[in-house]
Structures are given as structure tokens and as C-alpha cells.
Amino acid sequence: MDWLQLAKDAMPVLIQGAGLTLFFASISMVLGLVLGFVVALARVARIPLLSQLMAFYVSAMRGTPLLVQIFVIYYGLPSVGIEFEPVTAGVLALTLNVAAYLSESLRGAIAGVDRGQWDAALSLGLSWWQGMRYVVAPQALRLAVPSLANSLISLIKDTSLVSVITVSELMMSTKDLIAQTFQPLPLYLMAAAIYWVLSAAFEQVQKRVESKLHRAYQR
Numbered sequence: 001m002d003w004l005q006l007a008k009d010a011m012p013v014l015i016q017g018a019g020l021t022l023f024f025a026s027i028s029m030v031l032g033l034v035l036g037f038v039v040a041l042a043r044v045a046r047i048p049l050l051s052q053l054m055a056f057y058v059s060a061m062r063g064t065p066l067l068v069q070i071f072v073i074y075y076g077l078p079s080v081g082i083e084f085e086p087v088t089a090g091v092l093a094l095t096l097n098v099a100a101y102l103s104e105s106l107r108g109a110i111a112g113v114d115r116g117q118w119d120a121a122l123s124l125g126l127s128w129w130q131g132m133r134y135v136v137a138p139q140a141l142r143l144a145v146p147s148l149a150n151s152l153i154s155l156i157k158d159t160s161l162v163s164v165i166t167v168s169e170l171m172m173s174t175k176d177l178i179a180q181t182f183q184p185l186p187l188y189l190m191a192a193a194i195y196w197v198l199s200a201a202f203e204q205v206q207k208r209v210e211s212k213l214h215r216a217y218q219r
Helices: 003-044 050-063 066-080 086-112 115-123 128-165 170-181 184-218
Strands: none
Touching: 003 050, 003 086, 003 128, 003 170, 003 184, 050 086, 066 086, 066 128, 086 128, 115 128, 128 170, 128 184, 170 184
């Protein structure tokens, strides 16, 4: 089969799969950022018991393969009466996984804020939580942008793993096309090119965000 004609026929299906890949990456990143921030706060604040539980969660998520986590959530939990649809299971697994990494990025960024900022907040009569919200957290977020962007780019590629639970994202769509056309090399190369384009696009967004935050900080 002519590769050009194959690309013409396959591209609508691949683009549709890429759309679902972006959906998974975007919603998992947003939910993961919220959860990661909560985890980071619990550890920075050293809340008794909760901080130890959060540390265990982060260690477990970072210390086990994402593929295993997907299997546990989708295939393992039904044995104890907890069952999810493929899309829900995929989002849940990706969110829990990326949140662990984001929490460490945010925790490091919070630690990177100068101690004088904390002292200034307290001297103004702000409580610890108010100082975190109005003074420290905005600065920490600026410091964390490169790491957060890298996590998003990695997450885009990690979405390919949810194809193992029959979610029709980019990789699953590619496999379906290969089963129909028996042309693995060109189709896998097309999928790789789409992942590359998506990652490159978010790299450009990252650079623009960093540039704007840097200019705002310099004013």
C-alpha cells in the first residue's frame, strides 16, 4: 500500500485518537495538579499522620510502574467490588500517578521560596495558611512551571498505556488501523510523529509562560 494514501486514510482516525489523548492528558493534569498541591501542602505543613500517609502515597506511586497501577485499578479493584469504566479508570490512574510527581515538584518549589518571604508574611499578621496562599504559593508556582510543563509532556506520552484497557486514544487507534491494514511501520511512525508534535507544541507554550512570568517578576 502506498504510504501517502495510507496516511490520507489513517489520519482522521489518528487525529481523533490524538484528541482523546489530549483529553486524558488535560483532565489528568488539572486533577493531578489539585491533588498534588494538597499533598505538597500536607507534607510541608507536617500535619501529623496525614503527612506520613501522603509520603507513603508518593513513594508508592513513584515506585511502581504506571502500567501496574492501571491494571490494579481496572482489573484488580473489581475483585473487591470496586469497578470503573475504562475511561474513568484511565483518568484515575493517570491522575494519581502524575499527582505524586507534581506534589514533589511543588514541594521543592515551595522550599525554594526565600525564607524572608515567610517572615514578611508573618510580620504583616498573616497566618501560616494565609502566607502560603497570598505570598509563598504564587512564587512557588512560578518556580515550578518548568517541572510542571515537563510532567505534562510526559503525561501526554504516558496516555498511550491506557490502550491496554481498550481506551481508543492515539495508540489504541493506531493498533486498530494496523489490524486492518497490516502496515505497522508507517502507522507507528505516524503515531510517533503526532506525539512529537503534541509535545513540541506544549514545549512552546511552556517557553511562553516562563517568559511572561519572568517579565512579570522583573517589574
